[in-house]
Amino acid sequence: MPSLNPVRGTHDILPDDNRRYRRVEETAYHVAERFGYGEITTPVFEFTEVFSRTLGDTSDIVTKEMYTFEDKGGDKITLRPEGTAGVARAYISNGLQQNLPLKFFYRGPMFRYERPQKGRWREFRQVGVELMGVDKPTGDIEVISLAYNFLRELGLADAVTLEINSLGDAETRLAYRETLVDYLSSHGDALSEDSRERLDRNPLRVLDSKDARDREIVANAPILRDSLNGHSRSFFDEVLAGIESLDIPYTLNPTLVRGLDYYCHTAFVFTPRARGALGAVRGGGRYAGTRVPTGGPATPGVGWAAGVERLSLLVEDGEPKCRPIALIPVGDAANAEMIKIAHGLRAAGFVIEMGYSGNLARRMKRADRLGAVAALLLGDDELARGTVTLRDMDSGEQSEVPLADIRAPLEKYRG
RNA sequence: GCGAAUGUAGCUCAACUGGUUAGAGCACCGGCUUGUGGUGCCGGGGGUUGUGGGUUCGAGUCCCAUCAUUCGCCCCA
CATH class of the missing domain: 3.40.50.800 (Anticodon-binding domain)
Structure with a gap:
């Protein structure tokens, strides 16, 4: 029976809300423009492989949160759950490898089949930024600086804290993964059911488990930062030094890991100071590989995405109404x-x-x-x-x- | 996907242990004022109490289911 309610997890945006959303999006757009980031708009849906390949077949988003369907031509299509994969695809489709470095800003709706909560929707909006082709810490610093300026312009500099961590390069991650699994396995039975499952799928995720028993075990786990190899360590130190020189406050969070497989080195997240349930307001980090299918070196990148609805919950006023x-x-x-x-x-x-x-x-x-x-x-x-x-x-x-x-x-x- | 709480007018909330026609404030509409707004006074419309079943002489109130919202988990923006 047709219901008069909108589909679960979707919502009508009435003019007052739209003014708040627009303020968030426009502020992001203008700050990004000042940093030299041009706006890119990619399709709302893509071939399913675009996401499964970029985000990783084992990531939660890909395995259980995507809106996937077959279109009339028999193609497997997915409503985009995030923005990076589409931008990376567009980068290759348009042969932009010769124009590196590339700086993109994007905005638009994303779709994730999740259980709705406050500030968590099935159709939601993100603004985001991608810097492609820069493998130096200066890239990470620029992108974090952009994020910080954007927040400050929204009046949220004090309402939000920057947490940061390094996941290290591929070598580090592999090595650390092994020592972590060894450690965690020795406590096998004491781990929560969720975490035991994560153990072989994505063991790093055990680090940010909220289960009390898990946390005790994690407290004594080998620390990722200690396992960074020389390159990863100096990379991270440079990023931190850069952020400090810009007077951007941050806290190190050694258990911060990201859910998407493509991240390496810097991972960061901005969380609201006061908002209980509302998780991260914006997350981002560095990724190693957008690889042209025919071979060639992977293109490194850094970026972040922010939830428009979540941010606008923290923002006091929307764009002012004009007086007629x-x-x-x-x-x-x-x-x-x-x-x-x-x-x-x-x-x-x-x-x-x-x-x-x-x-x-x-x-x-x-x-x-x-x-x-x-x-x-x-x-x-x-x-x-x-x-x-x-x-x-x-x-x-x-x-x-x-x-x-x-x-x-x-x-x-x-x- | 798992656990819990909540659901009464457009909004915020009332309605004693089940007991006549479910109330109030704000908002809305009309009048006081047929060419003058913000304050005031008077009046009015609005509800199948989320939905569907059940118990009962009688259900907004109790039970079951379902949907939605919120919180925690999960995930993440």
Whole structure:
């Protein structure tokens, strides 16, 4: 039976919410632009392999959270669960390897089949950034700096903390994975069921388990940072030194690991200081390999993605509403004339609001409710005189101005 | 996917241990004021109490199922 509710995990975004979302997205866009990141828009759906290959066949997102279907042509299609895979695919499709380094900003809806919670939707929006072709710590620093500036501009610099860790390079990860599995296996029975499962699928994830018993075991586990080989260690030290030189506060989180297989070296996450349930507001890190199918070296990259809905829960105000000028005709003749006036003023760039029913008092009330800066009143008297009454809605002062020269006195009420 | 709590008007909430026509504030609409808003006074519309079953003389209240939301796990933005 069709329900009047939207599909679970989706939501209608009414104008007030849209102003908040837009503020988040536009701020991200403008900050990214200042850093030289151009906006890229990739399709909302891709071939399923685009995601399973980039995100890793064993990642939770790929194994249980994707909206996948077969289209009428028999192709396996997936609604994108995140943005990096599509950007990486576009990079190859468009032969952009010659233009490195590349700096992209993206925004748009993502889809994940999860159990909805506050700030967690099945259709949600992300803004994100990718820096491709830079394998030096300066890239990581730039991208974190971008993230920090974006947050600061939203007024969230103090509301959010940056946690950072290094996963090391492939060699380090492999070696550490082995020592970690050895250690954890020796406590095999004491581990939670979830963690025992993770042990062979993605053992690093055991590190951020929230199970009390797991945490005890993890507390004494070998630390990833101690296992970094020389290259990984100096890479991470350089990143940290860079962040410090920019006065960006951070805390080291040795158990921070990311769920997606493609991460290596720097992993970071911004979490709200106060918001209990609301997990990370933005996560990111470095990935080693966007590889052209025909071979050649993998292209390194760093990036992050932020949840628009989550961020806007922390943001106080959305984009300000613009205050319109209300046009209030009295009588049929005035109404017809007002429509023409509205047309002309809108073309001249004024923000014009006009209701289509009710008497003068009602229309004034509506103008007030919409926050109008001024009202133009037009009735038979004014029509006869070729004038219009201009009322300042804040001061209540009224004056009669000639219809023929209506724009000049309105200039100060321009949006 | 697992565990728990909640669900009464557009919004925030009432309704004693089950007991007549489910109330209030805000919002909305109308009037006081047929050409003047924000304050005030008067009035009005709105609810199959999330949905479907069950128990009972009687259910908003108890039981079951279902859906939704929220919290924790999981996952992550």
